[in-house]
Amino acid sequence: MSEHSAGTGRASGRAIGTCAGALGFGLVCGLVLTLAHALLPDQWAVLAGTSALWSVVGLIAGRWSAGRAHSLGASAGTASASTGAFAGLIAMVGVLLPWLAVNAPTTSAIEVALWIVVGPVAGAVCGAAGALSTSPGTRGSVAAGVVPGIIGGEAVYGIWLIGGPAWILEAVLALVVLAIVSRPGGRGVSLASMTLLVSLSAAACLVYDAVA
Numbered sequence: 129m130s131e132h133s134a135g136t137g138r139a140s141g142r143a144i145g146t147c148a149g150a151l152g153f154g155l156v157c158g159l160v161l162t163l164a165h166a167l168l169p170d171q172w173a174v175l176a177g178t179s180a181l182w183s184v185v186g187l188i189a190g191r192w193s194a195g196r197a198h199s200l201g202a203s204a205g206t207a208s209a210s211t212g213a214f215a216g217l218i219a220m221v222g223v224l225l226p227w228l229a230v231n232a233p234t235t236s237a238i239e240v241a242l243w244i245v246v247g248p249v250a251g252a253v254c255g256a257a258g259a260l261s262t263s264p265g266t267r268g269s270v271a272a273g274v275v276p277g278i279i280g281g282e283a284v285y286g287i288w289l290i291g292g293p294a295w296i297l298e299a300v301l302a303l304v305v306l307a308i309v310s311r312p313g314g315r316g317v318s319l320a321s322m323t324l325l326v327s328l329s330a331a332a333c334l335v336y337d338a339v340a
Contacts, residue, residue: 149192149196157223162230180278182223186257187254189212191262194260212260213256214255216251280303282295285329306318
């Protein structure tokens with residue numbers, strides 16, 4: 129077997145392993161979220177159905193895929209971002225499968241279409257951010273603020289327009305996620321990144337409500 133063929137085989141093996149791991153993780157998260165949405169009281173069940181908190185699934189999948197790729201000898205940077213995006217997309221597909229199986233029959237066609245189209249794209253973005261957040265330097269610090277900003281933006285939207293303890297808890301969770309994924313030396317940059325994403329995420333929530 130040639131060196132090129134061996135390298136191609138290793139890359140294919142990594143891709144299959146990443147796909148299987150991310151899909152399995154997403155399915156487990158999707159089942160947990162679907163059950164939580166059905167069983168929790170309404171004021172808390174809303175958190176299980178928030179797309180912003182689902183972004184944590186993509187974040188975790190992206191960080192896992194980056195660590196896996198590095199352990200298998202892949203280079204950092206662009207490779208990590210693309211691997212993370214792939215893992216985040218597949219994980220979000222896994223989340224959506226049980227969610228749609230239960231909730232699609234009672235949901236408008238427009239909202240279901242948004243879930244199917246926007247969900248995997250958001251998963252890819254959050255997966256890439258998760259992978260890049262493991263990198264040192266400014267790029268990693270900026271990436272670390274992306275998912276906390278998405279969560280925080282939805283929390284601001286909920287506190288402002290809906291009210292209730294669930295949105296306050298979501299705001300706290302945004303800060304917890306930021307503290308976990310950011311690096312001690314770059315937390316100021318991560319916080320600035322998060323602040324920008326909070327504004328964009330809150331605006332996106334308003335647009336989503338107008339469309340759905």
